[in-house]
Amino acid sequence: MSRKQVSLLLVMAALTTSLTACSGGKEESKAADAPAVKPKSNEPVELVVVSTSGDSEDSFNERFGNAIKSKFPNYTIKYIPSKKEYGIKEMLVAGQQMDIYFDSISFLTGGLIGNGLQYDMNDLIKQTKFDLSTMEPSTVDAMHKLSGGKMYGIPVFNNNVVMYYNKDIFDKSGVPYPKDGMTWPEFTDLMKKLVRNDGNKQIAGYASSGTHVFRMNQLSLPYVDEKSGNATINNEKWSKFIDTVFLQPQVAGGWNDFVKATNKAPYTNEFFKTYEVATFALLSSSIFIDKNFETMNWDMVSLPTFPDLPGVGSQPYPTYFSVTTNSQHKNEAMDVITYxxxxxxxxxxxxxxxxPAVKKEEIKKMFGTESKFKDKNLKAIFYNQFAPIPYKSIYDLTLESPYTQAVTNALNGDMNTALRRAEEEANKRIQDARAK
Incomplete structure (x- = not known):
């Protein structure tokens, strides 16, 4: 057998581990068998870091790469972002070395587990005496739930959803700014007070990044039922969530009037550039990613809460760094991750x-103190407690489109029909994915 044939068989074996074993509709993901961990070497080592996060090389180096290179001068760090034409599967087929994989929890299921790259790091954690109790508990619990008690990654940074607002729009309306600790009904009442047309442009009171608000929903609703393996969208809890978080504040803020007047739904461009949206629910990390925050007159408050869940904000959105199953330098990769x-x-x-992903309050209090936005209400990011992270399915990302579309359908029709249509489409997508 030629080298090329052997290589191809190894790649196919790696890809085979990505198939989901279904029993009663429940996915069972097992970490692929891996070679024994080699002893750590003092010789120079190249570690390849891959991710589907979309992070540029500059962004990676600014946050992680430069620190790694300074700490481990004998490690050469090569970062390869996943791209449309060269994704994780293409890398595997090409025989690309992969030592560390990092991604947010929503994408970890597809990118890491879906490609058979998951590796139980528990032995490495014991060897390095890394203390998981120092991390935000919800992020560790979520990984245990995702992996069936294993540790396929260690959280390195976190995220949540907050409410941003355009101060100029509130000033023109003579309406008080939103406050930390507001409930959704209080926020909806505030939206009713905003002037919807200032004479020059139509104003929408509220918009959001629907995908993130759904993924990190405050009611901790899973997309897929863990036991049946079916979509969960058609129930009273999802109806309550959509009505409270989307329909009521959108209608109060003149959503329909805005769509009729402008022939478009308000989104990021209308908030960041044309200043036609007063408030926007979005990831807390956005201020350090979107350059438009440097020019607009904005601030932030905590995400409004449900009256029957006081103080509970969005779920956390941790990003994990993982040692891959096919890494030949697992000890060295673990060095980097624990650092x-x-x-x-x-x-x-x-x-x-x-x-930060650690739970230490002193470190949380340092948040943004050396950023250009240190004078903003950054404490809003930590104002609420995290909602528990529910069961995560490998099909979650596939279901986001029909789930978020249910909001639009409910706005233009009725909730029951919208949820039923979303359920039908979601279950079809699950069945199609299983058939592949």
Whole structure:
């Protein structure tokens, strides 16, 4: 057998581990068998870091790469972002070395587990004596739930949803700014007071990044039922969530009037550039990613809460760094990951404005102190407690489109029909994915 044939068989074996074993509709993901961990070497080592996060090389180096290179001068760090034409599967087929994979929890299921790259890091955690109790508990619990008690990654940074607002629009309307600790009904009442047309442009009171608000929903609703393997969207809890978080504040803020007047739905462009949206629910990390925050007159408050869940904000949105199953340098990769999760690096990230993954309050209080937005209400990011992270399915990302579309359908029709249509489409997508 030629080398090329052997290589192809190895790749096919790696890809085979990505198939989901279904029993009673429940996905069972098992970490692929991996070679024994080689002893750590003092020789120079190249570590390849891959991700589907979309992070540029500059962004990766600013937050992680430069710190790694400084700490481990004998490690050469090569970062390869996944791209449409060269994704994780293409990398595997090409025989690309992969040592560390990082991604947010929603994409980890498809990118890491879906490609058979998951590796149970529990033995490495014991060897390095890394203390998981120093991390935000919800992020560790979520990984245990995702992996069936294993650890396929260690959280390195976190995220959540907050409410941004355009101060100029509130000033023109003579309406008080939103406040930390508001409930959704209080926020909806505030939207009713905004002037919807200032004479020059139509104003929408509220818009959101629907995909993130759904993914990190405050009611901790899973997209897929863990036991049956079916979509969950058609129930009273999802109806309550959509009505409270989307329909009521959107209608109060003149959503329909805006759509009729402008022939478009308000979104990021209308908030960041044309200043036609007063408030926007979005990831807390956005201020350090979107350059438009540098020019607009804005501030932030905590995400409004449900009256029957006081103080409960969005779910956390952790990003995990994982040792891959096919890494030949697992010890060295673990060195890098535990360093990124150390208090030293977590403090640096927090000061930069990257939400730390550790639970230590002193490090959280450093958040954004060395950023250009240190005078903003950054404490809003930590005002609410996290909602628990529910069961995550490998089909979640596939279901986001029909789930978020249910909001539009409910606005233009009725809730029951919207949820039923979303359920039908979601279950069809699950069945199609299983058939592949």
């Amino acid at each position: 990124l999760a150390s208090e030293e690096v977590q403090a640096k990230l927090s000061k930069m404005g990257v939400m």
